[in-house]
Amino acid sequence: xxxxxxxxxxxxxxxxxxxxxxxxxxxxxxxxxxxxxxxxxxxxxxxxxxxxxxxxxxxxxxxxxxxxxxxxxxxxxxxxxxxxxxxxxxxxxxxxxxxxxxxxxxxxxxxxxxxxxxxxxxxxxxxxxxxxxxxxxxxxxxxxxxxxxxxxxxxxxxxxxxxxxxxxxxxxxxxxxxxxxxxxxxxxxxxxxxxxxxxxxxxxxxxxxxxxxxxxxxxxxxxxxxxxxxxxxxxxxxxxxxxxxxxxxxxxxxxxxxxxxxxxxxxxxxxxxxxxxxxxxxxxxxxxxxxxxxxxxxxxxxxxxxxxxxxxxxxxxxxxxxxxxxxxxxxxxxxxxxxxxxxxxxxxxxxxxxxxxxxxxxxxxxxxxx
Numbered sequence: 190x191x192x193x194x195x196x197x198x199x200x201x202x203x204x205x206x207x208x209x210x211x212x213x214x215x216x217x218x219x220x221x222x223x224x225x226x227x228x229x230x231x232x233x234x235x236x237x238x239x240x241x242x243x244x245x246x247x248x249x250x251x252x253x254x255x256x257x258x259x260x261x262x263x264x265x266x267x268x269x270x271x272x273x274x275x276x277x278x279x280x281x282x283x284x285x286x287x288x289x290x291x292x293x294x295x296x297x298x299x300x301x302x303x304x305x306x307x308x309x310x311x312x313x314x315x316x317x318x319x320x321x322x323x324x325x326x327x328x329x330x331x332x333x334x335x336x337x338x339x340x341x342x343x344x345x346x347x348x349x350x351x352x353x354x355x356x357x358x359x360x361x362x363x364x365x366x367x368x369x370x371x372x373x374x375x376x377x378x379x380x381x382x383x384x385x386x387x388x389x390x391x392x393x394x395x396x397x398x399x400x401x402x403x404x405x406x407x408x409x410x411x412x413x414x415x416x417x418x419x420x421x422x423x424x425x426x427x428x429x430x431x432x433x434x435x436x437x438x439x440x441x442x443x444x445x446x447x448x449x450x451x452x453x454x455x456x457x458x459x460x461x462x463x464x465x466x467x468x469x470x471x472x473x474x475x476x477x478x479x480x481x482x483x484x485x486x487x488x489x490x491x492x493x494x495x496x497x498x499x500x501x502x503x504x505x506x507x508x509x510x511x512x513x514x515x516x517x518x519x520x521x522x523x524x525x526x527x528x529x530x531x532x533x534x535x536x537x538x539x540x541x542x543x544x545x546x547x548x549x550x551x552x553x554x555x556x557x558x559x
Contacts, residue, residue, distance in 0.1 A: 198425035206421045220420040224377070226427055227362075230345075232355035233379040235386035237393055238415035242341045242363025242376035246274035248413060249359045249378055250309065252388035253335050255280050259308040264294035265526035266504060267313050269512045271339065283307070284507060284523065290458040290474060292504075292529035293320035300328045309335040314343035314353055316504060316533055317441070317472035321460040322348050322356040337361070341376075342469035344369040345434040349461050354379045359389070364419070369433070369469055369538060370426040372419035434465045440541050440548070441471045447552050448473045451559050453488075457533075470535035475501070477559075482531030488558050489534060495554035498540040506530050 206219070220238060228236035239245045255261060257279035263271055265284040272282035285298045292315055299310050310329055312320035320338075329336040338354055340346070341363035346353040354360035359382070364375035378389050391397060391404035393413040398404045445456040455474045459466060477484025482502060489501040506526040508517045541548075 195425055195429045198428070199422050202421045202425050203418065206417060217417055219424075220415060220417060223420040223424050223427070226424075227377055228379050230427060230430065231340075231352040231360075231362075231379055233360075234381040235379065235383070237378045237386065237389045238420060239376040239378060239393055239413045240415060241374045242361060242365055242368075243270050243274065244413050245361035245363070245376040245378050246271065246311075246337075246339065247277045248389055248392050249337055249361060249385075250274065250278045250280065251392055252359065252385050253309060253337075255308045258306065260304070260306045262294070262299050262302055262307055262310040263507070264292075264311075264313050264315075265506055265508060265523035266292045266529045267315065267507050268341075268504060269507060269510045271311065271313070272507060272517055280308070281306075282517065284517065286523040287525045287529055288321070288458070289525050289528070290455065291318045291321075291460065292316050292457070292472075292526070292533060293318050294325070295525070296321045296324040296328055299325065300332075303328070303332045303334060307332075307334055309337050311337045311339055312357065313339040313341075314346060314467040315339075316342075316457070316529070316535060317467055317470055318457050319343065319346055319348045319353060319460065319463050319467055322353070323461060326356050335359070341365075341368065343467040345430045345465060346467050347434075347464040350464075353467075355381070358382055359385050364423060367469065367537070370423055370430065372415075372422045375415050375419045375423065434468065437468045437538060437541060438465045440544070441466065441468065443545060444471055444473075444536075444541070444548065447548070448555075451552070451556055453477050453559050454534075454555070468538055468541075470500075470503075470537055471541050472533050472535045474529075474532040475534050476532060485532055485534060491558040492555060495551075495558070497551045497554050497558075498536060500535045500537075501533070502530060503535055504530065504533075 224236035259280040260283045261275045266287045275282040336357040338357040338360035340354045343353045359380040362377040364372045390399045391408040391410045396410035448454045475485040489499045492499045
């Protein structure tokens with residue numbers, strides 16, 4: 190969310206909840222209305238809000254029946270919490286390399302990794318890139334494997350004429366503090382499968398059914414519900430989402446055109462017709478050489494000294510991430526994931542929106558840094 194756009198609308202929505210004296214309730218009709226609206230905005234039939242995006246992954250895997258003895262395919266370049274969610278349901282995370290110049294899970298690598306124990310493939314839209322959803326969808330359908338989209342960074346993104354979140358059998362979104370819509374903490378599960386919807390609802394709502402009473406699946410649920418206040422802060426942001434996605438995409442396409450003019454810098458490859466990419470960060474690759482991304486690190490250091498807000502090495506190859514204490518170290522290498530770790534440079538969405546005049550000047554500094 191922009192530092193200017195929508196603040197008054199959010200404050201108004203919160204005041205209205207307080208004035209109705211319903212802010213303290215576990216949930217109410219306004220939360221259900223937000224879920225319906227968010228699902229429709231992403232071309233899905235159903236939405237279930239949750240307390241954060243991380244738990245949303247656990248919930249989806251449980252609803253899909255993933256458990257001990259099962260495998261889940263994950264991209265090797267990713268945020269470190271995803272394999273933990275797989276282990277939370279007793280399954281085994283299996284890592285797959287990503288694409289060259291697009292750090293999302295490789296469809297062909299995923300195809301080769303599918304065996305009878307694989308129950309799901311998680312496609313993570315990450316670092317300015319949308320996964321190759323049409324190909325992944327075909328592969329998963331042919332193998333009778335569930336495709337799950339992790340859209341934590343991609344709220345509002347569109348691929349192949351459809352919104353992300355609508356390609357998988359179920360998808361997860363995050364409303365954490367730095368996301369494109371935020372309530373500080375929060376998340377959403379979307380699906381168009383009525384059984385998955387009811388199972389997710391039961392897990393999140395202490396075993397309840399969306400229509401009332403106990404669920405028909407025998408699920409003993411938990412309490413992962415989103416608060417009424419969180420939903421209130423998100424409603425007006427959803428109103429602004431299409432316009433904000435359009436504005437950010439225009440700026441990111443401007444950056445694509447200008448970045449490619451700088452020696453050693455390359456915009457990320459986008460698969461197919463992407464009307465609106467993954468926008469939490471704009472990202473590009475910096476091919477400056479050096480072991481372990483030293484050239485990229487030096488480039489970013491020089492840029493920061495000039496006041497240009499760049500970041501590098503913000504995601505790691507999961508098998509090599511110190512936050513996981515090398516728990517998932519693997520004998521095989523993931524060369525494209527390692528390349529993404531070493532080369533990708535990011536710009537936060539709020540910095541992207543500083544505008545053409547700001548970035549025209551900043552790009553002059555990037556020419557000097559290169």
